[in-house]
Amino acid sequence: MTSPEAALVDMTGVDKRFGSTLALSGVDLSISAGQCLGLVGRNGAGKSTIVSILSGLEAPDAGTVRFAGGPAPRVGDVSRWREWIATVFQHSMVVPDLSVAENVFLGGADRFLHWRDMRARTREVMRDWGYDIKAETRCRELTVEQLQIVEIARALARGARCVVLDEPTAALEREAVRRLFTRVRQLTSSGVAVLYISHHLEEVFEICDDVCVLRDGKRVLTAPVADLSKDNLIVAMVGAVPAAAGAASAACKATESSVRATEEPVLVVENLTASSTAGKLAGVSLRVGPGEVVGVTGLLSAGVATLGRAIAGAEGHDGGQVRVRGQIIPAGQRAAAQRAGIGYIPEDRRADGFVAHLGVAENATMTITGRLADRLGLLRPRSRAAAAAPVTAALSLVSAGPGQPVRELSGGNQQKVTVARTLVHDPGLIVAITPTRGVDVASKALLLESLASAARRDGAGVLLCTDELSDLVICDRVIVLVRGEVFTEFTEPAFDRDQLIVATEGITVDGTAEEAAQ
């Protein structure tokens, strides 16, 4: 499809094996100058492995990587590799205590640092590309978006002709995503090749010229996006039409959102205030009834995650009250909140979701060791595995066995471990914060369905705090936060995406901007 003689990056017949799993098999991928190629696939399809190989961090077992027709540098010779291709990883690789200039030239080929020169060259890159970040600023003071720019600038300063963006929008707000797209277009129009990896198919359609789909380590499709529909793409990724997504929403609508107001609510939050760097709360009140799924959404700084954490006891609050089934939950005591029946699916699974080197079953049952242990407090690995099995099976969690360390699982399966850990203790209330972030389409439907069924079947209350509007399909009600206050509430599913977006911006339906009072 693209002229073969000019491919800037050319991967042919690449195989990569990790232990007994074949992560990649015979994958061909080529990117030409000025092209933006999307790379999509489910969790575990091999995207991360391709990133590792293209970044020169791992050597392929078979096959070759060539840059502009010549052989790639030795694997591990990171500095020379970066002259061709640079990766902006999903998790920031910027050293927070160094200045922007130092980070831009971190690990560069120069033996001695020429401070003035370094700052001048950083300023030059920033100016040439129209980025507005000072070379002297300490990176700790930058926003997520700015950190990403520093990483892009790092690639450009080294003269890399290809930039790999791995899930670049995962932590960005809508406006920032728009600005990122402008920057990507700017890159491609000046001849830089971009490999764009994302779970968000609409982004791929918006920004990419071509898309390459991986499934089970094989390339199943490469085509210009103009020739594809979203359904084509999903079918290629999943291998079948994902019925689960439809089923989840159907199940949601089938169960009547009955007059739950009369029942005693599971969760009562009254006038909750909290000051958190991630977004403060300025007096939030809400109720969640048994069997009810309530969504909370808003911009990143609106306090959505803070609200979830405060209710789950993972973070303290300054004022107001959280009650579960009439019992007051002490501020910031996660263990007490759990005893009161609050299950918690934390936002950042790598940081809070599991213990990486412990097994799947042990992680999945971490919340119920008290129940599994005998009188002496002893736990049998077998009873742990038995307790974990039904939940992990219901979530279609794929692992080599209950003892496999969670570290070895793909991102989506790791998230399932975190969800399993919560569901396994039959919580009366589940607080889930962005539970589908970084999870592929099919797993996403499954996770949402499991939350919905915890509500419909087991009568738990679910508070779904998310900035992912498509997750809200399982909700009975959606509360929109703006600057730490309840801005509005949508009570009638299905929720209109555009109306939700407008509401999160703090704009009332008739179009007039309304300043939420402080």
Added chain:
Amino acid sequence: MISNQAPDGSATTASTPGTGAAMLPRGTLLAGRLRTTNIGVLREVALLPVLVLLIVVGAVVSPVFLTVTNIAGIGQQISALGVVVVGESLILLIGGMDLSLESTFGLAPMIAAWLILPVSAFGSGAQISPYLGLLVLLAVGAAVGLVNGVLIVKGRLNGFIVTLGMTIVLAGLQNGIVKAQTLFNLPKAFGYLGSAYFGQVPVSLVVTAIIFVLVGLFLRYHRTGRAIYAVGGNAAAARAAGIKVERVKIGVYIAGSMLAAVGGLMEAGRVSAVTGQQGYGEGIIFSVFAAAVIGGVSLKGGRGNMVGAASGVILLGVVQNILDLANVSSYWIEAIDGAVILFALFLARIVGGESSAEEK
């Protein structure tokens, strides 16, 4: 235009939605299980080849080496160290560190003996019963651990600095209360643990072995033991799962210091005295860390077990014994000892893979 090279359906069942772990072929599960088990076992016996090699070296160096008396002697010598290593390993497992165990090792038996002995023997004159003295010993250990734990966990102070400061304070107390005298004439009940024998087997060795086994089983099968691994592996995740992280940590600091006190009791019994040098003066903390780390207990927390820690202790004891038997000049013994420890660390790293060095 669309090149949809669909792979054959059979190969992809494992990751198609709707099927999952339950649908995995039995063979895969079994293979995975075998694989994990094998790696675990390999790591636990990582030091075995080194130990075998050392025993061969010992047998060559001296005909005395393989005699029952000598082996019992090694056992008695390493028992005290072993108990402290158990304590330090627990603290390392929760991701902490405690340098002050070496001072507790000296101070706890010193306070107990001081309260037991009459003024004529440089005691306090309180002349409490030796059995009460044993309780005092444990209480001193618990108190030191509590102070350390509270300062580190609740006060959020750096564990290295807190316990370094504590080390010096406690060692000062140890000398201060007896004005740098040595306490002899310990009552029999007090010295029993460190000096008595069951036939040819030292009591201290039996007790230490029991402690290793019990703590090992506790770590493997008790919910609090598993919580220790969870807290050390990822404290935030453990907290989110409802584990009382602070309580577990403080509890482990207390248990670690109490074990150090018991180790100190063994040492006092073995040498029939409590000196101002015991513990801090001898600098045992290096051996304690070396044994734990050689045995694969991670300095970053969350990884390690008692089988490894025990083999680390045995290795140090055997090396020390061989150096003694080989009549290595006492001027050189420390240099050689240190070099052997470094070599053992290196070897453990090779055999045990990532056991002593961590990936991020």
